Amino acid sequence: MINARTFKGARDFLPEQMLHRERITQIMRNVFKKYGFAPMETPAIEYLDVLTGKYGEDADRLIYRLDYKTGTKDAAALHYDLTVPFSRVVAMNPHLAVPFKRYQIQPVWRADRPQPHQGRFREFVQCDCDVVGTSSIVVDAELVAITYEVLKMLGFNEFVIKINNRKILNGLTQYLGLSPDMTGEVCRSIDKLDKISWEEVAKELLEKGISNDAIKTAETLLTKSEISLSSLSSAFAAIPEALEGIRELEDMFTYLECMGVDAANYTFDLSLARGLDYYTGPIFETKLPNHPHIGSLTGGGRYDNLIGTFTGKSMPAVGTTLGLDRIYTAMEQLEMLVPMKTSTQVLVANFSEATVIPCLQLVAQLRSIGVCTEFYPEQVKMKKQFAYADKQNIQYVLILGEDELRQGKVSLKDMRTGEQVIIGLEEIEREINK
RNA sequence: GACAUUGUAGCUCAGUUGGUUAGAGCAUCGGAUUGUGGUUCCGAGGGUCGUGGGUUCGAGCCCCAUCAUUGUCCCCA
Structure with a gap:
C-alpha cells in the first residue's frame, strides 16, 4: 500500500x-x-x-x-x-x-x-x-x-x-x-x-x-x-x-x-x-x-x-x-469565512420511482432560471435526504411526492427556519428569493 | 539551515511510581413501528500506542537511534 x-x-x-x-x-x-x-x-x-x-x-x-x-x-x-x-x-x-x-x-x-x-x-x-x-x-x-x-x-x-x-x-x-x-x-x-x-x-x-x-x-x-x-x-x-x-x-x-x-x-x-x-x-x-x-x-x-x-x-x-x-x-x-460546502440552493428529494420524471422536469426548470439545484440520486429514506441537505448547508429541500403530484403542488422546506409550505410550481422562485 | 516542541482511533486528547483484554468526547455508520435534518436515546465499526532496537518477569510509560510534526528565527505572499 x-x-x-x-x-x-x-x-x-x-x-x-x-x-x-x-x-x-x-x-x-x-x-x-x-x-x-x-x-x-x-x-x-x-x-x-x-x-x-x-x-x-x-x-x-x-x-x-x-x-x-x-x-x-x-x-x-x-x-x-x-x-x-x-x-x-x-x-x-x-x-x-x-x-x-x-x-x-x-x-x-x-x-x-x-x-x-x-x-x-x-x-x-x-x-x-x-x-x-x-x-x-x-x-x-x-x-x-x-x-x-x-x-x-x-x-x-x-x-x-x-x-x-x-x-x-x-x-x-x-x-x-x-x-x-x-x-x-x-x-x-x-x-x-x-x-x-x-x-x-x-x-x-x-x-x-x-x-x-x-x-x-x-x-x-x-x-x-x-x-x-x-x-x-x-x-x-x-x-x-x-x-x-x-x-x-x-x-x-x-x-x-x-x-x-x-x-x-x-x-x-x-x-x-x-x-x-x-x-x-x-x-x-x-x-x-x-x-x-x-x-x-x-x-x-x-x-x-x-x-x-x-x-x-x-x-x-x-x-x-x-x-x-x-x-x-x-x-x-479572524473567522471571516462563513462555512460553505456547496453552491446548491435547493435539494429536490427523490421520493419514489413514480416521481422521478416529474422531479427531473422540475429540476431542469429550476436550473433554467438560474437556481442551483440538486436532485438526490437515490430513493432512500427522507431522513437521509434531509440529513444530506443539512450537512451540505443547502437551504431548501423541495419535495414532489405522490401527494404533491396529485395536487399539482410542491412542498418547500426552509432548513434554516424549519418552516415548510405547500405551494404551486410558479411560486417556487419567489419563495426562495424571499 | 539554527533552536525548541510533540508523536496513543478519522479529529481533539486521557492513560497513576512500569502491572490483566489501551479509554473518553467529537466525527462516521446503523437503529428508536417505514413522508422530514440540525436536539435526545440505544448500538456498532475503528488503534501492531510514529518506526527500529534496548532495559525488564512485564513497556503506551524508562533508555538509545531514526522518521515525522508543530512553533520561533532566517526570509517572504
Whole structure:
C-alpha cells in the first residue's frame, strides 16, 4: 500500500475551502479589470537562468530546482514568483502597446520551511498586477488603491499598507555614512522593527559591523513612531536620490487621497525594506497590525531595471502581489469565512420511482432560471435526504411526492427556519428569493 | 539551515511510581413501528500506542537511534 499524503508545504483544497478561494480571486479579477488590467499566464516551469540572480542570494536558494538535466543549459526550475516570468514575457514581446497592464493568478513554489500558522507554504498562489512602460507614480498609487479596494471588499478593516521607497533607503545608507553595498544588510535589520524592539535591532546592526555613531544617527530617524516625509526631506537635504524618493511618495500620497483611499489604511514607513533585490523605487506591503505573526498579505514595488536584465535596455515597471494564501489564512484565523460546502440552493428529494420524471422536469426548470439545484440520486429514506441537505448547508429541500403530484403542488422546506409550505410550481422562485 | 516542541482511533486528547483484554468526547455508520435534518436515546465499526532496537518477569510509560510534526528565527505572499 502507498501512504497517501500531500507534499510538505503543499495542500489539497476541498470544496469548503475552494468556494472561499474562488470568491476571493473573483473579487480580485473584477477589481483588476476595473482598473484596466488584462489576464495573462506563464508556464510553471522556466529555465533556471531566467530566474536566478534577480531576487538576491538568500531567495535564489529557495528556487525549486528540478533535477531534470542538472548542470546543462536546460536546467529548469519552478517559478519563484510571477514578476520575473512577466518581465521575461515583456522582453520577448517588444511590440506590446505600453503602458501594458496585466494581471496573473497562478501558484508559485519556494523551497523554504512551511509555517501554516503564519501563512507560509511551499506551494502558494500569487495574484499579481503589474504595469510596464511608464514611470508615472500614478500607477504606483493605483496599485495601492487596488490593494485597498480588494481588502476592503473582502471585509478587512484593520490593515495597513506600508509604503517606502528604495531611493530613500539608499539615501539613508548614505546619510549614515555607510557604503552603498550595506543598504541590504541595514534594511534587513530595520525591517524587523515591527516585530522586535529598537534595542535588538541596534544590537544586530552592531554585529553586522555598523559603527555606533551610525546606529545613533539611525535611531533618531527610526524610533520616532511616525516620521513625516517633510522632516525627512530636511534631514536628507544634501542627498538628491533620497529627495527624489521623498517627492515620489509625496505625489503618491496626493494621488491616493484624491482616489478616496482611506488614510487610515496606508502609511509611510521608513523601516519597510522588502528583501527582493530588484526593487528600485516605491515599495509597499500590507500587514495586519493586530496579527503580526501572519506575514504580509500583499507586497510590491517598482522595478525599473529588471526587464533590462533580459534586453539590456531598462524599462520602467511596477507591480504588486496579493497573496491569496496569506489573505485566506488571515480570514480563516479572524473567522471571516462563513462555512460553505456547496453552491446548491435547493435539494429536490427523490421520493419514489413514480416521481422521478416529474422531479427531473422540475429540476431542469429550476436550473433554467438560474437556481442551483440538486436532485438526490437515490430513493432512500427522507431522513437521509434531509440529513444530506443539512450537512451540505443547502437551504431548501423541495419535495414532489405522490401527494404533491396529485395536487399539482410542491412542498418547500426552509432548513434554516424549519418552516415548510405547500405551494404551486410558479411560486417556487419567489419563495426562495424571499 | 539554527533552536525548541510533540508523536496513543478519522479529529481533539486521557492513560497513576512500569502491572490483566489501551479509554473518553467529537466525527462516521446503523437503529428508536417505514413522508422530514440540525436536539435526545440505544448500538456498532475503528488503534501492531510514529518506526527500529534496548532495559525488564512485564513497556503506551524508562533508555538509545531514526522518521515525522508543530512553533520561533532566517526570509517572504
